[in-house]
Amino acid sequence: MQAALDSAELGYKVYLLEQEPAIGGNMAKLDKTFPTNDCAMCMISPKLVETGRHLNIEIISYADLEKVEGEAGNFTVKINKKARYVNEETCNGCGECEQECPVARRDAFNGELSERKAIYRLYPQAIPNVYTIDKSTPYAPCKGSCPAGVNVQGYTALIAKGKFQEALNLIREQMPFAGVCGRICHHPCEDNCNRKDIDEAVSVRNLKRFVADYEKELLQKGEIADVSAVGENDIEEVKRAEKVAVIGGGPGGLTCAHDLVKKGFQVTVFEAADKLGGMMRTGIPDYRLPKDYLDYEIDLLIKDGIEVKTGLEYGKDFTTTDLKNEGYTSVFFSTGAQKAKQIPLEGSDAKGVMYGIPFLRQISKGEKPPIGKHVAVIGGGNVAVDVARSALRLGSKVTIVYRRTQKEMPAHSWEIEEALEEGVELRNSWSPAKVAQSEGKVTGLEVERCITIHKGDGKKSLEVDPEQRMTIEADTIIPATGQECDLSTIEDFIETEKGLISTDPLTLETSEEGIFAGGDVVLGPSSLVESVAQGHRAAESISRYIDGENLRTDREPVMDVGDYAKTPENADKKRIGRTEPSMPDPEERNRTFIEIEKTFTKEDAIREAQRCLQCASCAECMECVRTCKADAVDHNQKDEQKELKVGAIIATGGFKPFDASQKPEYGYGIFPNVITSVQFERVLSASGPYEGHVKRPYDGKKPKKIAWIQCVGSRDVTTGNDYCSSVCCMYAIKEAMIAKEHDPEIEPTIFYIDIRAFGKGFESFYNQAKYDAGVRFVRSQISSVKENPLSRGLQLSFIKDGGYVEEEFDMVVLSVGLTAHPSNNTLGDILNIERNKFGFFEEKQLQPLASSREGIYLCGAGNGPKDIPETVMQGSAAAALCSELLKSVRNTEASVKEYPVEKQVEGEEPRIGVFVCHCGINISSVVDVEEVSEYLKKLPGVVHAEHTLYTCSQDTQKKMREIIDEQNLNRIIVASCTPRTHEGLFQETLREAGLNKYLFEMTDIREQCSWVHQKEPELATRKAKSLVKGSVGKSAFQEPISLKTISINKDALVIGGGISGMTAALSLANQGFKVHLTEKNDKLGGNLAYLNRELDGEDWQTFLKNKINEVEAHELIDTYLNTNIEAVNGSIGNFSSQLNGGHKDEIEHGVTILATGADEYKPEGFLYGKKDNIMTQRDLEFELEKKEKFGTVVMVQCVGSRDDKHQYCSRVCCSEAIKNAIYIKEKDPGADVYILYRDLRTYTYREVFYRKARELGVKFIHFPDEEYPEVTEENNELKVRVNDTVINSYITIRPDHLVLSAGIVANNDVNQHLSELMKLPLDEHGNFMEAHVKLRPVDFASEGIFVCGLAHSPKNTEENITQALAAAGRAATILSKDTLEVGGVVSEIEEEKCASCLTCLRECVFDAPFVNDNGKAEIDPAKCQGCGNCAAACPAGAIQLLTFTDKQEEALYRNILEEEIPVE
């Protein structure tokens, strides 16, 4: 965000690409921030809003980078913007959809400790403030395996919420025979249900039946008037002339016909039988599917406009030629497989043999087929079972004869079971051989035994053993071994194959143009769902055919891919038995054709539906679509490709918290009360899963003892993360302190190796935690965590006083490290930039933030773990680097908005227009917006009041502008949501309508009314009236405010000629700005002159020489050596400074950068200065070059750091010591090098060198904080005595060299002087204090002045360079503009009232008031931040803060408080 904001302010058009649905990154997840314990959201939220609103930042969220071509200055970037299924333009983030969405998922944002919905917003303050639907998984297995694609998960979710009608409507989108299917479907959905792995599949079929039956029941009871097979507006109103003939009125044909009718076509169904329904009618007996129910559902379809012609058989009564002549454009054949397959059986011509299909057809007509007492049914399919059960119901004894085993029967297992229960006898593994007969009448069925032979090649074959033979008694034999299609009338003009019509499986086209076919005639005997699927497919093809469109583009594939959503992780795996519908006893049911299965009760249905695991991340139940009043949800949205032309790229990458489950010894994911620090951050957060209450995840109990384990996934060779993540120590301390603040009973303990509190203000924070806040620190590495199964507490063993002790904690927090985000890899490949071995982006040697590819810059945690201010600095610095590269095109692409000339309204009577927003139903469902708006019309000054559905929508905005014009309004109020997000938008509208934006006032009746008083609509309405009345009162006193434009001096003054000052000066000069660089000494270079090498061996001195040459040669840099600043006047854009000693006495400049540096501490004690072989690291640096042998070297850390006089860490000394130690050991492996330390602070990759030093044999001795090593001299020999805490005893070393790692101390005199001149704050250590430790690390509260380098705080050279670039970037945002607009919400002083008491000068922290030539106080609008503190403090009441004047404020609350004016 910082890089984007700065780049945009530098005059460039910025595209901000984000892969998540919203910007904000990891900081948005944080509760508080160290070292000030400021609220993270308080800081980031204004940045989010600023970024979201910036005219020249285009946020492209939820998008992936796909390709980058070209070169620095001219890149082409290809982006894939992922479908979020919500229209970003129309969604206004009201959140109604979220309330209704039935699918809950673990919320990754909340560390998976709570749930979010399938339609979600990353966090409440997200920018862009729009929702996203998570469709990251494939379809749920139920939906995926349904041939007709019925949205099973969707309707199940709706049933679970008691939304039966919505569920039925959803089913009907794909399945016109909901109730039929709910009775007879073979339910592949249940076969594939993931719940089977837990207990049993969800009873999906019965759920579907329930909703269909429930509707019918309501209809019968008269509770609903009408039932329709289609949802609202699903039928095209415009009817079309084209006619389509559907031949065959079975499920496929009817589906196709209904789909086409919905599209407006004229459809006729030709049915050979006298009633519609096909096999649904003739093949399925009443006890499974009652005919009246079938009629009911078919009638629903017909009602929508299908013409039906029954009793007309194709080929006999009409042909395709007839159809063509009658004007039918297209034909769909779905005549089914109505013919029974004949089997070769000896004696099958005997009387008493009849086939299954005609048998069932007779039954379906209500006729009684002539069967005897003993019926033998041949076959093992569903038809055979239906025949058997029907025959049983007609009073016969029935035996099914089947060649194979029961398991191998193709009929559904539950049908077979039910048949057996009812008394059907089953003869498995018997093959019919011959019909036994007497006098041409059947007497029995002779059968032979079937044996499965296993062949050697693993194959099996079924063979008959003629030796085993018997006769089954039967007077009727019904073969039911299959069905066939009768194609006799078709095959002469359409291609067929193996008894089926040949079609293209994707489009169902036949060989004859315009003729399509589907269902059993194409598939062979198939199920209801399959036929329905074919009906839909044919309808789509026919519609495209008629419209002349391509039949094949974007068609759903036919084959089920089988890639289904898995059971969601963290799903509740508790076993809950499946609900079965009730059924009469077999003896009761087997004598009647009355439907067996009973439908679910409402309660059954809801309970059963709630068993659904919601496997797919979105159920597509369409609740969001129904709920959204703004019509923003679009489930058909597709990914979108974008191409951008850009000059430079900033890769911010990012980090991913270490996956703690990679360290199973800590029990994360195994023991519920072990959580990660990221999760704990959410636990602490007021907007987190527990609303800020510290609780254990296992039982929600308040924990008393909490342990933090440091370095989980950091400094760890076993996980490959042998670097330090640099922030964990600090965040752990912060979390421990905040936890204790939340609940003083908590006893926090932090287990650590080294506490790395190396940043500005960190050491005091650590001390505060340790000595004041009651955080216990234990220096011991924890190797494993064990759980006490009774208490669910966690046992840790650690070293205390030299021995192991064990202690139990209620909760353990793992301080997980920062690892490179996995997307760095793909991003790095696409950008073609290098990564280091840890996966972070690699910076060029001695060129911080430059990637390996020209024109691509780095910032943030993508190039290594770091904390927030460093990230922010890098953002500004990267912007500066871009600006250097692209200086020639500055302000060419950035847009400036033009507005109409403002109307003059001064002196006019207020004409107030009020717009009261419904916000969909967010406001209007609680607050009576109509009443509010009627009430407003009666208030004085209000000439227009209305209520609008979404006031922020584009059409309402347009209307608003028109009304302003028509009604000549001069004050506008919008009563809707929060001004924090929407005030800017409405102010824009005013400007577009020619009104000054300060004539706008906003009342929040959503966040402050409807959402927080949901149960008190009357009081909420009353309050809304009061609040808007308040705004009306204030509005009347509003005046236009004109901004003053001041010109900007484009020169910069940089104070300090060290590496920071030079870097800042060079960057500004390279961006095209004139720079005055002052240096108090006689040469440039500062402290870098004392540094020889970098840790990795890079040569600083050559680098420095080049830098100095570059500065001296640059035509835009004037260098003033031996120069100090005498005086500074003016403010942002126009400073003037007096120099001494230089060639020029006074300089005019628009910005100032302080880079005054710092000094090395001159050690006291340790015999320093008394002997030549005692030196500081700086002294050693060049001394090393001169020596070959070193003997014994002792280095003492923290000399002049972290002691009573210097309560801060100097950050660089540990690395310096290690650098020099390595150098010594590499040059002289025989040397003995000791480093005596308190905490070794080799943060980030410096850790790698720490390990290298240990490997080289450098000895590290830890001494206690309060007990520095003692240095004495004995016989001209040095003696160092140190308390080694590891072995718990004293050691004496006699070094040849004693090296003191001296700290960094502020340049007190210089800083003090400048602080007074420019009224800039210093911290207690003498460093300049930035405007905000986290988010404004190089700015001052006083604008136009920036700080960088050691003047800010101790840091290493590369960090200084980065900060200097950041300061240059920030400074250039001012210099790149020609003018500055000042004023607006600022304070103004009425000179006559001013008593010159100077109170305001004392009050203002921004140094805005000054004494003018009249001796009166005046406020510099360029400096004023609009806080109004001076106005409140002024004893004479002479100061008014514009837009918050006393008059306006008083009118506001007086009007709120006044009793309601009664509305007649």
Next chain:
Amino acid sequence: MDENKEPKIIAFCCHYCAFTAADLAGTMRQQYPPNIHIVRLPCTGKVHMNMLLQAFVDGADAVMVAGCEVGSCHFLEGNIRAKKRVENTKRKLEEVGINPEKLEMYHIAASEGPLFAQTSREFTDKIKKILENETVKT
């Protein structure tokens, strides 16, 4: 006062913290009584005694001032000034015979939506009790 009348409470909230928290309370649907009427200020440092007293004169039954947490003020010290002024105003209220407990200063960070709601509930309850007692006495 009329027993059936709901007390009206003015809540002066600073834009950057307490007002943002109030927004979040809304987003999180944290319920609190409709007696609270928020007046937004850039900073609680803008609050001065006259303004607080005037609110009572104009009919407020109670006033709360809600700013950033100590040390987190967007304008550095405004909330500390407000706290002092609230203390002074409380003394003034006492002088003129108004229960000083009808005025209170709170510090609520932007992320503390639930705390805003809770504070509003508690303050309203307290005020209602004070008002009840006053009614009984008169």
